[in-house]
Amino acid sequence: MVTFQFVPYNDVEQLTSAKRINKLLNIVKDDRIVIMEGRLKKEEETELIEITMEEISSKFKGIELSVIYPDQRKQDPVRRMKGAFANILLGDRQGLTIIGPASLVKKIEQNPNKIELFTKDVSRKKIAVPRKKR
């Protein structure tokens, strides 16, 4: 069985980088797949990799990570401006971050129109998450 845990932006908004990363990693180490609203900052992504590496053991083999974020270069200027205002008012909650334990998630593939998450189950489950149209 695969368990997904949704983490709303409000749950991590006020946390420091370290606490935010620890919260996400703790869920993953509990063999659950995180679906977080929004994304981590660039530096937080590398920090997540660093902390993951520090925690690797014979039981915890790391993570699979994928971030879906609208490509702003493909958006028209009005939409980009709307997005920028929304970010200022509500925080950058655009996109989704998926983090799964490497022992469970084989790979996450991003294609132009969908995200495919392959689990390590013998029956090779494939869960497709449809992507929002840009």
Next chain:
Amino acid sequence: MVSTFFRNLLKRLNISPFSKKSHIKLGLYGPPNGGKSTLANKICLDWLGEEMNSAVSHVAHETREIIIKEQVNIKNKKGKQLTFSLVDTPGIATKIDYEEFLRKGMNKIEAKKRAKEATKGVIDAIKWLDQMDSVVVVLDATKDPYSQVNITIVGNLQARNIPVLIAANKTDLKKSKMDVIKAAFPQYEVVGISAKYGKNLDLFYEQLFQLAK
């Protein structure tokens, strides 16, 4: 953090203390098994007459320590010279499973040791990001470039205002897809090479001059 802030500030003000440096630090970054060490060895062989002594293997995470070659001096057709310290870094990954090494024929002790060293190597590679003046991201052109590790590396270099050149390696292989790599990173210069066979390296060296400008 503070050094990044000052680096960004200087770049915004168009002040580049590095331009007066006698040489720069050029890092080779990328996921494991992209060919960073093969490229590092080839660069050193071409310009210093000897390899960098970066071990190369088909088993991932062969490079588990930062390896530096000082004073690599290259010349272009116009006679211009560029001197840099070449920094070969361990491949950045989000997962390391010692059982993968067992499957490659290692015993359990060796596999666990390699996994432990590989995790430290990833951490070191990330910590060294701030030290780099320019970076060549070496990708395996036969693989999907949209992996989050690639996106994270490039995103972090961009956030630090570090100039980036993408080297799409292994173009000698039929499965290589240059167009896919170019489409994945449209904002960067992408040069297709084969580090193993020295294919297209003249263009790669020319691009290094542009990168270090």
